[in-house]
Amino acid sequence: MGKDVIIALDFDSREKTLAFLDRFAGEERKPFVKIGMELYYAEGPAIVREIKARGHKIFLDLKLHDIPNTVKKAMAVLSGLDVDMTNLHAGGTKAMMEAALEGLTRPDGTRPLLIAVTQLTSTSQERMEQDLLIEKPLDQVVLHYAKCAADAGLAGVVCSPLEAGKVHETCGENFLTVTPGVRFADGEVGDQVRVTTPAKAKEIGSDYIVVGRPITQAEDPVAAYRRCVAEFVG
Ligand code: C5P
Secondary structure: OEEEEEOOOOEEEEEOOOOHEEEOOOOOOOOEEEEHHHHHHHHHHHHHHHHHHHOOOOEEEEEEEOHHHHHHHHHHHOOOOOOOOOEHHHHHHHHHHHHHHHHHHHOOOOEEEEEEEOOOOOOOHHHHHHHHHOOOOOHHHHHHHHHHHHHOOOOOOEEEHHHHHHHHHHHHHOEEEEOOOOOOOOOOOOOOOOOEEEHHHHHHOOOEEEOOHHOOOOOOHHHHHHHHHHEEEH
8 A cells, every 4th residue: 555645725716626636737656635624515416526536546534424325325425426535434333334335336346445533633632521421431432443444444544643553453464544733853743632733644554645734825836845855655
């Protein structure tokens, strides 16, 4: 599995997104990009098709979580968009994840990579205990959810780069770890709490890093992207 840098296109309109992508027009390596709820809800499936037609690989980050039948049918629609990766919440149970895989699988047997969100990195031990009544240590919960996702046949999980090594130990080297929370050593951290550099994420064993503001808000986004690729992919 090739390591890659995924740019989070956290913009609220087609215009801003395409203006950003236009900067990469001359690049030999077309960036792998992530479309999240903000852009998808603003522009709908048309923006996915348009970015795909420009030759980018796409991670559609919509984090589905509903009853198995609904998720299965929604995934069948998403697989028609020809994205390369999409995701759901592992908290929806193994039955929901299995149904999602079924829905996502195209008639020819191919399907986008399906990745599970374990516990969001915004959830603390305290909130998990008090709001969700989950009283185990957070890292154990993350590993358990990852194991459930692997058992259901999913391709990997979204997790902190700091958890990537443990996830690989538990679920195998081929089970993918897709990791946000990446910052340059000399960059701003913003609202992310547990961060690592692209080089450190590579060392720990992340398969894909998801990088938003360090690239999108950079003075020179193309240079920032190249720096991420140089550090992470080599
Ligand atoms: O700007 P920044 O690099 O922090 O962007 C990280 C991206 O990864 C955002 O799109 C954010 O929603 C996403 N993400 C995250 N933590 C998670 C799951 C997704 O930061 N646990």
